Amino acid sequence: MAGALAWTIDESDRLAVVTVRGLLDLGGAPRLRTALLKCLAEQPDALLIDLAALEIGEETVLSLFAAVARQAAQWPGTPLLLCSPSPPVAQLLGRGRHGAVPVLASVADARSAVAGGRAPVPSISDQLLPVAGAARHARDLVTEACLAWDLLELVGPASLVVSELVANAVEHAGTMLTVKVTRRHRYVHVTVRDGSPELPVAATRGVLADRGRGLMLVASVAVRWGALPSRDGKVVWATLAA
Numbered sequence: 001m002a003g004a005l006a007w008t009i010d011e012s013d014r015l016a017v018v019t020v021r022g023l024l025d026l027g028g029a030p031r032l033r034t035a036l037l038k039c040l041a042e043q044p045d046a047l048l049i050d051l052a053a054l055e056i057g058e059e060t061v062l063s064l065f066a067a068v069a070r071q072a073a074q075w076p077g078t079p080l081l082l083c084s085p086s087p088p089v090a091q092l093l094g095r096g097r098h099g100a101v102p103v104l105a106s107v108a109d110a111r112s113a114v115a116g117g118r119a120p121v122p123s124i125s126d127q128l129l130p131v132a133g134a135a136r137h138a139r140d141l142v143t144e145a146c147l148a149w150d151l152l153e154l155v156g157p158a159s160l161v162v163s164e165l166v167a168n169a170v171e172h173a174g175t176m177l178t179v180k181v182t183r184r185h186r187y188v189h190v191t192v193r194d195g196s197p198e199l200p201v202a203a204t205r206g207v208l209a210d211r212g213r214g215l216m217l218v219a220s221v222a223v224r225w226g227a228l229p230s231r232d233g234k235v236v237w238a239t240l241a242a
Contacts, residue, residue, distance in 0.1 A: 192236050
């Protein structure tokens with residue numbers, strides 16, 4: 001009989017390896033999904049999920065891996081690889097009914113595959129106090145990054161985006177902030193991390209009409225934006241086309 005769902009996380013060598021054990025059913029899927037999203041918030045080079053000791057209660061729970069993989073592709077651009085599934089689980093994954101996620105025979109194979117495609121990812125980051133001048137400092141940071149990467153056309157949009165994200169964090173979180181700008185092949189990611197677990201909500205008509213307007217502005221400038229829970233709060237991110 002399968003044991004209760006549990007997992008361990010190893011974060012070393014710029015990778016996140018999550019070893020899942022026990023029975024994964026519809027009741028436990030949300031907890032595992034949240035744990036995987038928190039791993040993504042740390043922006044590892046890859047997220048490897050070891051399924052060797054996993055059993056599933058309902059086939060539909062496998063869709064959570066495809067859902068997390070879609071999030072990983074949007075931000076932070078992290079590949080997600082499934083490793084060492086048992087024959088029954090591998091057979092179900094092979095049908096592709098619940099999304100296509102790369103499956104490798106072992107964690108060692110996954111590490112090798114990731115190592116073969118690794119390249120340095122340029123980034124600039126800084127920690128800020130939750131004070132009135134934080135947004136100005138953040139604008140200086142993204143300007144420095146855009147100039148260093150010869151992306152002059154992004155100075156304005158990136159400055160606007162980081163101003164709104166930092167202003168929201170100062171107003172609603174009131175904790176230390178970490179601002180990070182990352183250069184990918186086709187995109188520039190702007191992220192703001194704070195200590196509040198409350199995820200932001202963009203304004204809509206009605207109750208939220210007086211809140212979240214800054215996020216509507218972010219949405220109009222960025223290719224996409226979103227937020228993920230982290231181990232000490234949350235990360236709010238926006239992607240700009242480079």
